[in-house]
Amino acid sequence: MSENLYSEAMALFRKGDYETALAMLINSHEKLSLKEEQLVEVCKKSITDKYYYIIKECIEQGDISNARKKKAEYESIYNFDPKIATLEIHKKESGRKVKTGRNRNIGANAFSRLFHSKSGISIIIIVLVGVISFLVWSLNKSDNVSKQQNWNVDTSAVDSIAFDSTAVDTVPSDYAAVEEKEMPDNFEFENIKERKENYEADIQWPVAMSGIDDITDLQKKIIEKVFNSNYNSIEHCIAKFFEGCTEGKVEIQFLQKINDLYVFKAHLFADLGGGAGAAIVSNNIYIYYDKNLKRALGINDITDNYTAMLDIVNQRISSSEQYDSKAEELPDNFVLSDSGITFVFPQYSIGAGYLGQPEIYFGYNELADVLTDSFKNSIGL
Known part of the structure; x- marks a missing residue:
């Protein structure tokens, strides 16, 4: 094994340049050591x-073109894992209706016919008179409102209204918006970025999140899980x-x-030394914190028939x-998507170490008979 090869590939891996690190290893003319083969996987x-x-x-943001491009790119260059092929790329329908050019033309033609008819002109005049009357009434009302001393509005509160839902009460009821708007979620994090020699931490640590009264409870549950x-x-x-x-490295x-779930992902990487494959630890851990249960979701929250x-x-x-043995237990580490569950097994639990953390995907339809009713409701089954 060339120590330079491994060190250079590892340095690229730590920077997140996985593609270059992989190319460097698999294009090497030397026989890879067990440690290097492990890094390849x-x-x-x-x-x-x-x-x-x-x-x-990309799918969530409605960027379907880029989603398809990235999927095709992965399948043509890498294609290591079938879970990319199982990703369904469909454009999500927007709740907002947009008028097409055709509809606008129809409206314009109809207005043109109305304008050129005698009855149409009469209707337009009546509408204009009504609009002018409304404007005069509005100006008079506005003038009267400005004279009322008990409706003084402090303009310094405008910025806080946009972000603080309690500030809405300081605005007179007659000035309330016609259409109620849901206040945006407020998420605050302490960004912990540390690097010392070969050790690195890059963490979004929650300090305040909408819907969670006791942030320390969420913090404890993340620490317990990770x-x-x-x-x-x-x-x-x-x-x-x-x-x-x-x-x-810790991320x-x-x-x-x-809905009521707060989703975090942790990545842990450690090289324990010694040159053996088992010396490298690389784990992805997913946390689905339920604010009602006040804990991370476990496998027993998903199924009511564990054995089945x-x-x-x-x-x-x-x-x-590719797997050596059956699972002795279901993992508490999983990924939830719109279409199914991906179980993330611990390294070595069902196969050789070079497999890393084996991931096995199931569509919700395949597991429908063994899912809890509460979980089915939460995903709309």
């Missing part, structure tokens, strides 16, 4: 995850994770809010030659 998985979330984000720890300090958890590592990102769901999953595992 980690790069493949990271590239797949990267494309997966880019495509999903670090399997009861510590309250994220900084302490990061330091403990890096102990014994020659290289390490935590807020992905989105889905495990049987379904193991049937899929048995049908694939």
Whole structure:
């Protein structure tokens, strides 16, 4: 093994340049060591995850052209994982109706016919008189309103009205908007970015989120899920994770809010040294915090027939030659999408270490008989 090859590829991987790191390794003329082969598989998985979330984000934003382009790009260049092929790209219908050019022309023609008829001219005159009368009445009312001393409005409150829902009460009722608008969600984070030698942390740490009264509870649940720890300090958890590592990286990102669920993704990477494949730890962890349950969703919140769901999953595992053994239990790590669930198994749990964290996707229709009613309702089944 060339130490320079591994070190250079690892440096690229830490920067997030998974594609170049992979190309460097697989195009090497030297036989790869077990450690380098392990890094190859980690790069493949990271590239797949990267494309997966880019495509999903494009779909959510309605950028269907880019979503299809990225999907085709992945399938033509990489195509490591079938989960990209299973992504369905459909344009989401907008709730807002947009008038087409044809409709506008119809309206213009109808108005033209009305204008050129005698009865039409009479109607237009009546409408104009009505509009002028309304404007005069409005001006008089506005003048009267301005004379009332108890309706003084402090213009300094305008900025706070846009972001603070309590400020709405300071505006007189007659000035209330005709159409009520839902206040935007307010999410505040402490951005923890640290880099020291071979260790890096890049974390969006929640400090305030709309709908959550006790933010410390959410923080504790993230720490429990990611670090399997009861510590309250994220900084302490990061330091403990890096102990014994020659290289390490911790990332935590807020992905989105889905109804009452707050979705976070964590990525943990550690090189424990020693040159063996097992020395590299690379895990993706997904947290679906339910504000009503005040905890992260677990597998038992999704199924009310654990044994039957495990049987379904193991049937899929048995049908694939890449896995060595059936699952002893269902993972509490999973990804929810519009169409199904992707179970994320721990490394080595059902296959060789080079597979990383095996991911197995099931459509909701395949699991419909073993899903809880509450979960079905939440996803609209």
